[in-house]
Amino acid sequence: MSNFGEYTIRPYEPGDEHGILEGFNLVFGADNPRHVERTLEEWRWAFERHPRGRRIMVALHNDRIVGQYAGIAYRTNLMGEERDFVHMVDSFMVHEYRARYKRPGLFVHTVLRFFEEFCGFDKAPIGYGVPVEKHFRLGHQFLGYEIVRTHGLLVREPSPGPTEIPEGVERLSRYDEQLRWLYDRCAGDWAVSAFRDAEAMNWRFADHPRFEYVILGVRDDAGILRGTAVYRTADWILPRMGVLCEWLVPPGEPEVGEKLRLAVEALGRSEGTSALITLIPDWSPWFARFQESQWRVWPSHYFMGCRSWHPRLEQMWLKDHWWYQLSDVDLV
Amino acid sequence: MQHAHGLVIREYQAGDEVAILETFNRVFREVDPGFVPRSLAYWRWQYLANPGGWRIWLALTEEGRVVSQYSGVGQRMVLEGEPAHFSQAVDSMSDPAYRKGLKKPGVFVLTGEPYAANYGGRLDTIMWGLPVPNAWRIGKKYLGYDLIRTQSRLAADSRTWEGAAAPGIDVAETRALPDDLDDLFARASKPYLAIAVRDRAHYQWRFFDHPEQRYELAVARRGGQLVGLCFFRVGEFGGERAGLVCDWLTDPAEPGAAAALCAWLQERTLAAGVERTVALLPGTAADCLPLQRLGMRVEPTQYFLVGRPYKKGYDMRWLYHHWYYTLGDTDLV
Numbered sequence: 001m002s003n004f005g006e007y008t009i010r011p012y013e014p015g016d017e018h019g020i021l022e023g024f025n026l027v028f029g030a031d032n033p034r035h036v037e038r039t040l041e042e043w044r045w046a047f048e049r050h051p052r053g054r055r056i057m058v059a060l061h062n063d064r065i066v067g068q069y070a071g072i073a074y075r076t077n078l079m080g081e082e083r084d085f086v087h088m089v090d091s092f093m094v095h096e097y098r099a100r101y102k103r104p105g106l107f108v109h110t111v112l113r114f115f116e117e118f119c120g121f122d123k124a125p126i127g128y129g130v131p132v133e134k135h136f137r138l139g140h141q142f143l144g145y146e147i148v149r150t151h152g153l154l155v156r157e158p159s160p161g162p163t164e165i166p167e168g169v170e171r172l173s174r175y176d177e178q179l180r181w182l183y184d185r186c187a188g189d190w191a192v193s194a195f196r197d198a199e200a201m202n203w204r205f206a207d208h209p210r211f212e213y214v215i216l217g218v219r220d221d222a223g224i225l226r227g228t229a230v231y232r233t234a235d236w237i238l239p240r241m242g243v244l245c246e247w248l249v250p251p252g253e254p255e256v257g258e259k260l261r262l263a264v265e266a267l268g269r270s271e272g273t274s275a276l277i278t279l280i281p282d283w284s285p286w287f288a289r290f291q292e293s294q295w296r297v298w299p300s301h302y303f304m305g306c307r308s309w310h311p312r313l314e315q316m317w318l319k320d321h322w323w324y325q326l327s328d329v330d331l332v
Numbered sequence: 333m334q335h336a337h338g339l340v341i342r343e344y345q346a347g348d349e350v351a352i353l354e355t356f357n358r359v360f361r362e363v364d365p366g367f368v369p370r371s372l373a374y375w376r377w378q379y380l381a382n383p384g385g386w387r388i389w390l391a392l393t394e395e396g397r398v399v400s401q402y403s404g405v406g407q408r409m410v411l412e413g414e415p416a417h418f419s420q421a422v423d424s425m426s427d428p429a430y431r432k433g434l435k436k437p438g439v440f441v442l443t444g445e446p447y448a449a450n451y452g453g454r455l456d457t458i459m460w461g462l463p464v465p466n467a468w469r470i471g472k473k474y475l476g477y478d479l480i481r482t483q484s485r486l487a488a489d490s491r492t493w494e495g496a497a498a499p500g501i502d503v504a505e506t507r508a509l510p511d512d513l514d515d516l517f518a519r520a521s522k523p524y525l526a527i528a529v530r531d532r533a534h535y536q537w538r539f540f541d542h543p544e545q546r547y548e549l550a551v552a553r554r555g556g557q558l559v560g561l562c563f564f565r566v567g568e569f570g571g572e573r574a575g576l577v578c579d580w581l582t583d584p585a586e587p588g589a590a591a592a593l594c595a596w597l598q599e600r601t602l603a604a605g606v607e608r609t610v611a612l613l614p615g616t617a618a619d620c621l622p623l624q625r626l627g628m629r630v631e632p633t634q635y636f637l638v639g640r641p642y643k644k645g646y647d648m649r650w651l652y653h654h655w656y657y658t659l660g661d662t663d664l665v
Contacts, residue, residue, distance in 0.1 A: 133649050140478070147479045150652060152615045152630060282484060282632040297484070297630040299616045301653070316465060316636065319482055 002113055007066075007106060009113045012056035017043050019065030020058065027092040034235075038090075041209045046072060046089070049207065051199045055086055055124075057114035059093070059106055067093035067107055069114040071127060074194040074328060077187055078125070078313075085194065086118065088129040089330050108142045115143075115307070125310035126318075130302050130329050139305070146315045148304040148322065149281070152297035153237075154290050156265060156276040163270040165216070169263040172215040174198070174206045178225040185250045191321035192313075194328055196248055204327055205230050205246070211332075213245065216263050218256045227256035231264050233271050234332050237300070242268035244278035246327040251285040261293060279326050302331075334446065336391075339399060339430075341442055343450065344388035348398070349375050352390070355398040359425045373543040378422075378663070381541065383533040384408045387419045387451050389443040391426075400426040402443035404451070404459060405663065408529040410521055411457060411646075418528070419451060421461035422663045440467075441474045448475065452642035458651065460639035462662060468638060476640045478648040480655075483635040485570065486577075486611040486620070486628040488594075490602065493627035498592035501559065503552045505596075509535055510551055516558045519583045523618045525654035526646075528661055530581055538660055539563050539578065545665075547578055550596045552589045560589030564597065566604045567665055569612075570633050575601030577611035579660035584618050594626045612659045616652065635664075 001010040012020075021038055029035045047054040052073035059067035071086035093107040104112075119127055128148070131139065139145030165171070175198040183196035194200070205213040214231045227249035234243050244264050249257040268276045276295075279302075280287045291297065306318065326332050334341040344352075349372060357369040379386035384406030391400035404419035426439040452459065460480070463471060471477035509532050510516070521527045528534070539547040545565055552560035560582035567576050575597065582589040601609045611628065612635075613620055624630065641647050659665045 136649070137647070147482075149482045150479075150615070152484065282630065288629065288631070291624070291629045296621060296624045297615065299620065314469075315479070316468065319636075 002109070004106070004109065006061060008060045009057060009106075009110050010060070011117055012047075012054060012058060016056070016058055016065060017047070020056070020068055020070075023065050023068065023094050024090060024092055027094060030095065039209070045203075045207065045209045049203065051075070051203055052084060055114070055118045057110050057117060059097070059110040061097060066097040067110050069107075069111045071114070071118065071124075072330075073124065075200065076126075076192060076194050077190075079191050082195075084124045085126040085128060086124040087329060088127050088131075091135070104142045108138070111139075111143055115309075119307070120309045121311075123309075126306055126308055126313055128304060128306040130331060131305050133301070136303075136305055139307070144307045145305050146307070148306050148315050148318045150303045151279060151300050152282070153300045153302070154278045154280060154287070154295045155298040156268070156290075156293075156295045158269070158273070158275065159265070159294065161269060162262070162266050165263045165266050166259055168218055169259050170217055170219070172217045172228070175201050175215070175228075179228065179248075182225050182228065182248055182250075186248055187323075189251065190323040192318065193323040196246075201230075201246070201327075214267060216260055218259050226250075226253060227260050229260040229264055230327065231267055232332065233273060236332055237277065238274045240272070240274050242271060242273035242276040243326065243332045244276060245332055246325055247278065247280065247286060249286070254289065257286065257289065261290070281323055283320060284323070336442055337439075339391045339393060339439070339442065341389065341391050341446060343446075344379075344386065344390060344403075348388075348390060349379075351392070351396055351398045352388075352401055355427055356401070356423060356425055359427060362428070371543070377537075377541060377543045378405060379403070381537055382406060383537055384417065384419075384528075385455075387447060387456070389447045389450070391430075391439055391442050398427075399430040400439040400443045402440070402447040404447070404456075404461075406456070407661070408534070409457070410527050410529060412525050415529075417456045418458045418460060418526075419456045420662065421447075421459055421463075424467065438470070440470055444471070444475045448640065448642070452640070457643045457646055458639050458641055460637065460651075462635045462664070463638055468636075471638065471640075477638045478640065480637040480639050480648045480651050481614065483612065483633050483637050484615060484630050485633050486613065486623055487574070487608050487631050488598070488626075488628040489608045490598070492629055493594065493598045494625070495595065496591035496626055498552075498588035498595065501552050501554050501586070501588045501592040503550050503592045503596045505548060505550050507540070507549070509540075509549075510558050510561070512558045513561075516561065516581060516583060519585065520560075520581045521656070523584055524656040526651065527656045530579070535563075535579075548600065550593060550600075552582075552586075552592045554586060554588070559583040559586040560593050562593045562597065563660060564600055565665065566601075566606055569610050569659075569664065572608065572610075573606055575604055575606050575609040576659060576665050577609065578665045579658050580611060580613065580619065582619060587622060590619055590622045591626055594623070594628075612662075612664075614652075614655060614657060616654075617656055 055071040073084040076085040180197040216229045230246035387404035407418045409416045563579040
């Protein structure tokens with residue numbers, strides 16, 4: 001615990017979630033007229049039921065939570081070593097407290113305590129996120145945030161075609177142990193990637209308390225999962241977009257990818273989406289293959305930002321070696 | 333003039349180019365077996381003849397030997413409708429023998445700091461470049477470099493080009509810069525808040541006066557009015573020999589200009605005996621999507637664009653959104 005006069009900065013304690021949600025909804029509601037109130041159920045999903053536990057630092061004025069810096073840990077395969085990367089989410093500082101303690105303010109002190117508690121070479125070596133530009137500027141100036149990659153997004157404009165999922169593609173209700181087998185077949189090409197297994201991905205998609213995701217799979221004749229894609233409809237960059245959140249297909253099995261891509265495009269048509277959209281690292285063979293299938297790279301203001309505590313995990317190295325997708329962040 | 337570590341730190345003076353090139357050619361030959369020595373004619377073209385001016389700071393021994401250079405190519409810009417300057421940092425170097433003798437931050441920073449102090453703000457709004465990883469690390473730590481963009485390229489081959497009709501638009505190759513170039517620039521620059529001036533002086537210097545490369549110019553006209561142009565040459569980029577789109581300027585109100593010029597690029601690339609056509613534009617450029625629809629694909633490159641702002645209001649995110657550039661803005665082609 002750190003004391004700054006009448007302010008206290010400390011890690012989460014049971015019961016803080018009520019004050020956190022009050023502050024979160026107050027701040028994000030004021031900043032965004034389209035803000036949908038975060039519920040206690042969503043908070044518990046994100047921070048209590050998450051397989052890797054919570055990382056939360058709160059700032060209090062007397063007993064009121066006036067700020068938070070929080071992260072969700074993603075169990076990450078770092079060149080064969082198992083580490084946690086922390087996805088920074090839901091950070092806020094109630095407006096009237098933002099100017100307290102000028103340069104750096106109370107928020108920066110809260111973040112620095114978070115880093116001290118949860119991050120470091122022997123703790124979480126990478127904190128990451130897709131920040132809004134105002135937050136990035138602050139983080140860059142005071143907290144060591146850097147840009148790993150600026151992103152174009154793959155977009156498929158509406159097109160005529162089938163509206164039924166093609167034969168050979170099935171809807172899955174949950175993942176089982178085969179997802180990890182599939183991940184292992186894909187991950188050989190990646191130096192860094194969050195593990196894709198049933199525990200992580202059922203939490204991320206099947207158990208999500210607000211959003212309904214469509215989990216698609218292709219199996220071979222022996223019933224083994226050869227590829228998967230996760231889709232949902234969302235009002236995101238455009239209203240009613242079809243968002244391809246997760247794509248896990250070995251590049252050496254293009255026929256599996258073809259079936260899944262056609263399934264996603266059929267879902268988009270059947271739901272009358274404004275466009276389909278996804279994020280795939282540009283060095284992946286799938287980035288090129290989607291373009292061969294009429295997906296185009298649209299500019300975006302999104303970029304992957306990170307703070308590294310690992311001397312080898314420098315931003316340009318991560319750019320070329322880190323596999324992540326929309327499922328690794330909280331945008332959709 | 334300053335002194336540090338027994339070295340003289342000062343701006344370029346007429347005649348320094350001989351000593352600069354002696355060190356430059358020696359340093360780069362040691363790290364690149366395929367390095368072609370830089371000629372005096374090229375150096376004078378790049379710096380002294382540049383309508384955007386030169387930016388050069390040197391560290392020299394008492395005997396006049398150059399041990400470090402931080403140098404840039406000036407660019408005349410239109411920045412939010414007003415004239416301004418950027419400079420592209422190129423050819424910066426330090427002699428390894430002196431690098432080892434100095435503690436951090438090292439001899440490279442000895443010239444980088446006065447470069448920023450003398451040109452930043454007073455002359456240039458932005459300094460930018462496409463650094464190699466080592467220069468990036470040093471620049472980030474000591475010279476205020478920040479990332480603007482991880483740079484993609486656009487590429488097409490005969491398999492991907494999609495012919496699109498451009499009725500009423502004629503494309504012609506020429507060695508004469510069009511008289512109505514300024515009119516096209518005025519229209520083509522409208523979508524961008526930051527763009528290097530593309531006028532006769534610039535194009536003459538950048539492409540037609542180049543001492544070592546020959547570029548081809550194609551102009552697209554509708555009813556006699558200039559609606560687009562493209563400079564092209566065959567060369568190495570990213571490890572492949574390709575047809576390079578060295579500059580690209582189109583009227584945003586004339587979507588047929590891109591189609592017509594792409595048809596010319598496809599023919600010209602094939603005629604040159606190479607398979608692919610490659611362009612480099614910011615992903616935010618208005619023509620990026622039309623070029624994809626015409627058959628170009630987005631691919632990663634090893635390059636990343638970095639900069640250092642010298643004036644408030646023009647940080648790297650602002651540049652990411654608002655700056656238009658092509659391969660011809662860089663020293664890569």
